[in-house]
Each structure stands twice: as structure tokens, then as C-alpha cells.
Amino acid sequence: MSTETILRTINLNKRFKKRWAVKNLNFEVKRGDIFGFLGPNGAGKSTTIRMIFSLIKPTSGDIEIFGHSVRKNHSQALQKVAGIVENPDFYLNLTAYRNMQIAGGLTLGKIPSSKSIEHSLQIVGLADRSKDKVKIFSHGMKQRLGIAQALLCNPELIILDEPTNGLDPQGMKDIRELIIKLSKENGVTVILSSHLLHEVQQVATRMAIISHGEFRVQGLVKDLLSENKDIHVISVTPKIKAMKILKSSSLVNKVSLQKTEIEISTSHKNIPKLLTLLSENKCNVFSVYQKQTLEDYFLSVTSEEKVL
Amino acid sequence: MLLLIYFELLKTFSKWRTYIGFITVSVVIPVVMYALYYEGGEFINAQTRSIQKEFFMVGNLFNGWVIAQLIMNSLWVHIPFLITLVAGDQLAGEAASGTLRLSLIRPISRSKFLFAKYFTTLIYTALLVIVIALLSLGLGLYFFGSGDLIAFAENSITILHQDLLLNRFILAYALAILSMSVVASLAFLFSSFVENAIGPIIATMAVLVCLLVISNLPVDLFENYKPYLFTTYQNAWSLAFKDILDWNEISRAVTIMISYLVGFYSLTLIIFIKKDILT
Ligand SMILES: Nc1ncnc2c1ncn2[C@@H]1O[C@H](COP(=O)(O)OP(=O)(O)OP(=O)(O)O)[C@@H](O)[C@H]1O
Ligand SMILES: [Mg+2]
Numbered sequence: 001m002s003t004e005t006i007l008r009t010i011n012l013n014k015r016f017k018k019r020w021a022v023k024n025l026n027f028e029v030k031r032g033d034i035f036g037f038l039g040p041n042g043a044g045k046s047t048t049i050r051m052i053f054s055l056i057k058p059t060s061g062d063i064e065i066f067g068h069s070v071r072k073n074h075s076q077a078l079q080k081v082a083g084i085v086e087n088p089d090f091y092l093n094l095t096a097y098r099n100m101q102i103a104g105g106l107t108l109g110k111i112p113s114s115k116s117i118e119h120s121l122q123i124v125g126l127a128d129r130s131k132d133k134v135k136i137f138s139h140g141m142k143q144r145l146g147i148a149q150a151l152l153c154n155p156e157l158i159i160l161d162e163p164t165n166g167l168d169p170q171g172m173k174d175i176r177e178l179i180i181k182l183s184k185e186n187g188v189t190v191i192l193s194s195h196l197l198h199e200v201q202q203v204a205t206r207m208a209i210i211s212h213g214e215f216r217v218q219g220l221v222k223d224l225l226s227e228n229k230d231i232h233v234i235s236v237t238p239k240i241k242a243m244k245i246l247k248s249s250s251l252v253n254k255v256s257l258q259k260t261e262i263e264i265s266t267s268h269k270n271i272p273k274l275l276t277l278l279s280e281n282k283c284n285v286f287s288v289y290q291k292q293t294l295e296d297y298f299l300s301v302t303s304e305e306k307v308l
Numbered sequence: 309m310l311l312l313i314y315f316e317l318l319k320t321f322s323k324w325r326t327y328i329g330f331i332t333v334s335v336v337i338p339v340v341m342y343a344l345y346y347e348g349g350e351f352i353n354a355q356t357r358s359i360q361k362e363f364f365m366v367g368n369l370f371n372g373w374v375i376a377q378l379i380m381n382s383l384w385v386h387i388p389f390l391i392t393l394v395a396g397d398q399l400a401g402e403a404a405s406g407t408l409r410l411s412l413i414r415p416i417s418r419s420k421f422l423f424a425k426y427f428t429t430l431i432y433t434a435l436l437v438i439v440i441a442l443l444s445l446g447l448g449l450y451f452f453g454s455g456d457l458i459a460f461a462e463n464s465i466t467i468l469h470q471d472l473l474l475n476r477f478i479l480a481y482a483l484a485i486l487s488m489s490v491v492a493s494l495a496f497l498f499s500s501f502v503e504n505a506i507g508p509i510i511a512t513m514a515v516l517v518c519l520l521v522i523s524n525l526p527v528d529l530f531e532n533y534k535p536y537l538f539t540t541y542q543n544a545w546s547l548a549f550k551d552i553l554d555w556n557e558i559s560r561a562v563t564i565m566i567s568y569l570v571g572f573y574s575l576t577l578i579i580f581i582k583k584d585i586l587t
């Protein structure tokens with residue numbers, strides 16, 4: 001992975017009247033990252049993204065994209081950036097195709113080729129609806145059109161603010177796959193904001209968590225995940241017998257009986273030995289998985305009381 | 309820049325409200341014509357009765373030019389409503405629908421974006437006046453023929469020879485475009501304040517009504533301010549129908565209206581460049 005920083009927030013602050021929506025935020029996105037930008041509702045994700053796109057001015061601080069200051073020269077800074085911010089809104093009386101022309105035209109300074117528009121629409125599965133007015137599109141279709149606009153003009157950085165909002169499961173999956181594909185095949189850097197940890201976790205390489213406008217933690221997803229990797233969940237019968245065996249094993253630190261499964265705390269490398277032990281004692285193991293306690297971690301970092 | 313203006317025209321003319329103005333004048337003008345056609349010369353006789361005793365008039369007094377002037381005379385107070393409908397929506401409408409965000413996440417300068425919008429607003433304003441001109445002169449001359457114009461200036465009556473009239477009408481409509489552009493600029497300015505499309509329309513109308521009242525009140529208190537109110541020049545088009553054109557007066561009216569135009573636009577620019585896009 002490259003170490004080139006392509007986006008950096010510098011002591012970023014935003015105050016609305018008396019409320020600080022973003023407080024002293026510093027994070028970096030490196031080329032090639034799929035950067036998860038996580039935080040619960042109202043954490044300040046959209047506010048930060050609006051500042052990145054220079055829709056709103058920071059109260060103080062700045063953002064650098066590809067080395068250009070957004071405050072000083074947003075046209076330069078945003079030349080290779082595209083994305084969606086909050087709800088997908090369009091010129092409803094114009095066709096999807098026209099909306100694409102406008103979005104691309106504003107970036108390129110000329111109307112994008114019909115080939116590139118059709119290609120982008122194809123990727124999101126709207127090619128056959130390009131001549132329809134956006135007025136009649138469903139929410140999910142608008143969301144896709146937003147992504148199609150973001151893909152136009154070959155951006156190097158795509159910023160997606162809750163792109164799966166309102167999508168069906170297939171749509172969510174499509175978008176996840178699209179993000180991974182863009183990153184792998186086209187080398188696009190992606191910032192993906194979400195309040196859903198598992199969504200980010202499935203695609204992101206690095207992430208930052210914010211809450212109450214403040215930075216909480218940032219790092220490689222695999223590092224953050226491994227901080228809590230010891231809990232494993234075993235589905236096994238008969239349960240009581242298995243509990244006894246596991247409790248008596250020196251390899252296991254903690255055992256607890258859940259509704260249908262048993263949770264144990266042990267190092268990952270002990271699992272094969274424990275499975276052998278269970279089957280030698282005539283217990284039937286159906287499944288074992290590592291519990292994703294990042295979810296709990298996420299909740300614990302984001303629900304901290306605001307320190308004034 | 310041309311591309312930005314093209315996009316703005318696309319957006320503006322994809323909206324139903326843009327056509328309300330055109331539809332209104334295309335209905336009103338033919339209806340007025342039709343009524344006058346049936347009323348015949350009665351109407352003009354009534355208007356000129358007082359002078360008919362003193363002057364002996366020849367020729368077609370009830371002609372297309374007279375009708376066009378009449379229409380202008382009755383419409384100039386109402387056209388601003390139609391213009392505000394579109395001009396007041398330019399920024400506020402996009403803010404309300406969230407599309408301002410869509411455009412401004414792109415690497416374009418806000419001042420260029422704003423100028424394209426403003427220019428489009430002025431194009432719409434000019435188009436509306438031109439449609440009124442073409443309809444009233446076209447239909448008027450077709451149905452009522454040509455002739456000399458009896459111009460009802462403030463408290464005198466002037467008769468203008470028909471050879472002069474084309475130029476005079478072009479001047480009148482040009483002045484009308486300018487004064488309507490001032491109204492459009494005011495609505496455009498209000499449109500940058502808010503995120504709903506009704507507010508700017510109502511605000512513009514309120515300001516317009518207040519100032520028009522002041523401009524037309526024959527009260528000494530206001531006399532000193534009147535020359536500086538843009539509403540004083542709302543009917544600047546009628547300057548084109550003076551017996552001898554008073555270029556001093558016309559250029560003063562034009563200067564003041566252009567000052568307002570520049571002033572309103574500059575203010576809009578300052579507001580819009582600083583504005584946080586929150587919708
Ligand atoms: N226009 C505004 N005026 C005042 N406060 C605002 C405004 N916009 C946002 N805020 C406040 O800023 C904070 C952050 O909001 P923001 O929209 O950035 O959250 P978010 O992380 O995107 O949340 P979500 O997951 O719900 O989209 C919230 O407390 C919100 O109330
Ligand atoms: Mg948000």
C-alpha cells in the first residue's frame with residue numbers, strides 16, 4: 001500500500017451557532033485506501049464531507065487534497081475528486097442522461113462523451129433508464145445515479161457519504177463489490193462514510209471513528225479487529241458436556257453459555273486443539289467463529305460521554 | 309462559461325414555472341386585442357374625447373401602435389410578478405431541492421456558477437419582454453393596421469408620426485427590459501438568502517409594492533428620495549414616447565437602473581460566495 005497522503009484534515013473545526021459539529025479533527029487518507037469514516041448519527045461525518053467539498057467553510061482549520069488547500073483553491077483541490085453527499089438529489093425535470101452531462105460538464109469544463117456517460121450508467125445498472133426523467137426514479141435508483149455521477153470523469157478520490165442508505169440487500173452488495181473493484185482495478189481511493197460498522201468493515205482497509213465531532217481512533221481495519229480477536233463462538237452439542245470439557249481445559253480463559261452457543265476466550269491458535277478435544281469426547285461441533293467484537297468496540301468508543 | 313449558461317438554460321426551461329409568464333402574456337394580449345377589436349374605436353374615442361374638441365384629427369387613430377402602448381401601460385405593473393416567479397427561484401429553488409450541493413461539489417468557482425445563473429435570469433427577463441413586444445406589435449399591426457401614435461405621456465398628449473414609431477418602440481422595450489432586469493436582480497438577491505422558493509417571491513413583491521407607492525405618491529417628504537429609487541424608473545419605457553426624446557432623462561434613468569443592477573448582483577455575489585450550503 002502506498003504511503004502517499006492524498007487527503008489530510010488539519011485541525012478541522014466547524015461550529016453551528018453554539019454547537020461544535022466537528023472538533024479539532026485530524027486524519028489522513030492514503031492513496032489506494034478504502035477509508036471507512038465511521039460514526040453514529042450526528043457524529044459530524046456529513047459536516048466533515050461538506051467541508052471537504054467546500055460546500056461549507058470550516059470555522060477553523062483546513063483540508064488538503066492532493067496537496068492543494070481546499071480553503072485557498074478548491075477548484076484545484078477537487079479536480080480529481082467526486083462523490084455523493086447525503087441524499088441523492090438531482091434535477092428532477094431532466095433525464096438521468098442530462099443530469100450526468102451536467103455533473104460531468106461541471107468537472108471537465110465540457111460535456112462528457114456519451115460513451116463515458118453510458119459506461120458509468122452501465123456500471124450501476126441504469127443504462128436502460130438513461131432517457132427517463134429522474135422525477136420517476138426510486139430512491140435506490142437515485143442513489144445509483146449519484147454513484148454513476150461520481151464515477152464519471154475518472155476521479156482519483158471518490159467520497160461516498162452513506163451510499164447504501166435506502167438500498168436493498170442486493171444493492172448494498174453491488175456497491176460493496178463496486179468499491180472493491182474500483183480500488184483494485186482502477187486504483188481509486190475511496191472514502192466511505194457510514195454509521196454501520198459491519199458495512200465498513202467488509203470493504204475498508206483503514207478507518208477512522210468519530211463521535212460528537214471528535215476523533216476517536218484511526219488505523220488499519222485488521223489491526224483494530226485483532227485488538228479484540230480472542231472471543232470465539234462455538235456451536236456444539238451436547239452443550240452441558242462441552243461446557244465442562246472447555247472449562248477444565250487449561251487453554252481456555254473464560255467460558256460462558258449463551259442461548260444457543262458457547263463463548264470462549266482463547267487465542268486463535270488453540271482452536272484446532274480444542275476441537276479435537278471436543279470430538280474425542282463425543283461432542284458434535286457445528287461451527288466456530290471469531291466474534292467481531294469491533295462492534296462492541298465501536299459502541300464503546302462512540303458512546304463515551306462528551307467531556308466538556 | 310458558455311457551458312454553464314447552457315446548463316442553466318436547460319434547468320430553467322425544464323421547469324413549468326418558467327412557462328407561466330409566457331403563457332400568461334400569450335393569453336392576456338390576444339384577449340385584450342379581441343376585446344378592443346369588438347369595442348372598436350369607442351375606447352380610443354373615450355380617451356381622446358377632451359382633445360377632439362380642440363384638434364381636428366385625421367387618419368387611423370386606433371392602430372397597432374396605440375394598442376401596443378396601451379398593453380404596455382397596463383402590463384408594466386404586473387410583469388414583475390411573472391419575472392419574480394423565475395428569478396426568485398434561481399438560487400432558492402436549487403437550495404431547496406438540494407441540487408446546489410450536487411453542482412457545487414464539482415470543481416467550479418462559485419462566482420462563475422452564480423454569473424451563469426444571473427445571466428440566464430436576465431435572458432428570461434428579456435425574452436418575456438420580447439415576447440410581449442412581438443405579440444402586441446405583431447397582432448396589433450396585423451389586426452389594426454399602422455398609423456400615428458397618440459402617446460399619453462404624464463399630463464400631455466403627444467402625437468408621434470408613424471415613421472418614428474419602430475425606433476421609439478425598440479427604445480421603449482429596451483428600457484422595459486432594463487427596468488424588469490432590476491426587479492429580476494432584486495428577486496435574485498433575495499433568492500440567495502433563503503432555502504425556499506416562496507420567500508424571495510413574496511419579499512420582492514413586498515419591496516416592490518412599498519417602493520412603487522413611495523415613487524408615485526405626490527408627497528413632498530419623498531420628493532428628495534424619488535430620483536434614487538429604482539421603482540421611479542419602472543415605467544422608464546414611457547420616456548420613449550415623449551415628443552422629443554429627452555436623452556438626459558433617459559441616460560439618468562439608465563444609469564440609476566444599471567447601478568441598482570450592479571449593486572444587487574454584487575451583494576448577491578458576496579452572500580453566495582460566503583454561504584454555507586446546508587441543504
Ligand atoms: N445546518 C446545521 N445547523 C446546526 N447544526 C447542524 C447543522 N448541520 C448539522 N448540524 C449538527 O452537526 C452535527 C453533525 O451532523 P452531521 O450531519 O455531520 O452528522 P452525521 O455524522 O453525518 O450523521 P448521520 O449519520 O445521521 O448522517 C449534529 O449535531 C447536527 O445537529
Ligand atoms: Mg450524514
